């Protein structure tokens with residue numbers, strides 16, 4: 456490849472930069488990886504997708520001489536694009552496990568979002584930006600949304616104002632991007648921001664070929680509500696990986712053959728939902744609690760193929776735990792998660808193992824630091840760790856009959872019960888555990904979960920709407936984002952869940968797979984009802 460079509464990528468090995476690579480390749484460029492500081496100095500254009508924690512990143516950059524090379528490259532005004540932590544590291548210091556010194560090119564301290572004023576931290580999701588005139592790479596995007604996922608941010612000040620090319624409001628007005636000459640950095644993820652993100656990358660990669668458009672003034676934007684398509688994946692009886700869908704978690708057809716319901720191919724469907732406007736795609740390997748050899752876990756291949764063409768966040772769950780496979784090889788949950796991240800996942804989702812971890816934590820009051828949840832969250836950040844809860848309603852005449860948090864129901868139970876508690880289950884709903892969804896949610900937030908995927912076995916596949924009582928209970932109890940799941944049957948159900956609860960996102964499976972309601976119709980309806988979404 457000629458120098459014209461090569462992007463130099465600084466990947467210091469702290470996490471998943473696969474999607475950045477995929478996006479650059481998708482736009483017609485080859486990638487040269489930085490091996491030595493000289494590679495930075497010789498680059499024609501350098502992309503720096505920072506991942507992981509601030510201190511760990513600075514440590515690596517200082518040790519191998521990259522920090523000095525980066526500063527000199529940027530001071531010479533060479534084409535540079537920093538992403539996420541790649542923006543934060545340019546500042547003087549960060550409070551993340553710190554204070555820790557950064558590269559010191561831009562005045563300011565990177566601090567944590569304040570969750571006390573009702574804004575959920577991490578900041579996960581889609582926002583529009585306030586774009587200044589000098590942004591260059593953002594000039595096309597107007598008030599379209601881009602995808603953020605972070606707990607720390609840099610703030611505008613008199614000292615750094617000439618660097619700022621856009622800001623975003625999330626409780627604070629924080630710095631969404633900087634630009635000086637050929638040096639750009641963005642706090643959001645262009646590689647995960649759909650076609651808008653790709654156009655931002657394109658403008659950086661082809662600066663001369665794009666003409667500057669007149670800037671359209673962006674409307675004030677809150678965090679958009681997300682619409683997520685979920686693919687429950689498992690092998691059918693022939694051994695092919697299929698997208699399936701249960702009724703209250705039962706995925707078998709009620710025919711003589713009793714086969715696994717087959718609704719399509721995972722990679723194809725994920726690609727379709729991306730085109731249709733899904734804000735995220737989740738894969739759940741629903742038989743992940745069984746034995747599997749990590750080496751040829753077919754889900755890894757699904758992720759690799761999907762992430763080549765799908766530029767919104769991908770979550771994968773199922774089977775994330777320590778285990779020894781049939782060949783006698785032992786894996787830690789961190790190894791399993793790392794393999795998923797390397798294959799293209801942005802977030803992993805833990806089900807059963809998080810239930811055991813929460814039970815143990817509530818019993819002992821001690822955070823051992825050894826659970827899958829804690830370990831993965833420490834290494835990859837809590838924004839990369841979702842806990843999936845699979846609760847089942849247990850009806851009660853009297854809320855004091857159990858030690859778990861019960862709610863008064865809108866619609867009474869089959870025997871007129873006015874209350875219910877929500878019992879957590881493991882192994883795909885097969886076993887009930889002595890812990891409620893409320894207790895679990897609070898415990899896993901403390902253990903390092905960054906988001907909760909809240910299913911409800913009673914509502915799954917019923918198409919009668921989300922369990923508003925449950926979702927309200929949990930989304931009021933925690934300050935991390937909650938994804939409402941199970942029961943969507945019509946566009947109105949999405950409006951209902953967003954107006955009656957504090958859910959940050961709503962997930963559906965069956966209505967999308969059966970093509971009853973396309974993602975786009977859900978978005979249009981929400982918009983009509985005055986609910987901000989990414990279009």
Ligand code: 1PR
Nearest residue numbers: 701704741743773774806807843883916941942963964965
């Ligand atoms: O326990 O860490 O191995 O994770 C297993 C994962 O697999 C969990 O996230 C668990 O929710 C999921 N899972 C296990 N068994 C099933 C099953 O259906 N038999 N699926 C299952 C969970 C529920 C949702 C579904 C929504 C929306 N599926 O993901 O997509 O209910 O459906 P709808 O819109 O059609 O109502 P581990």
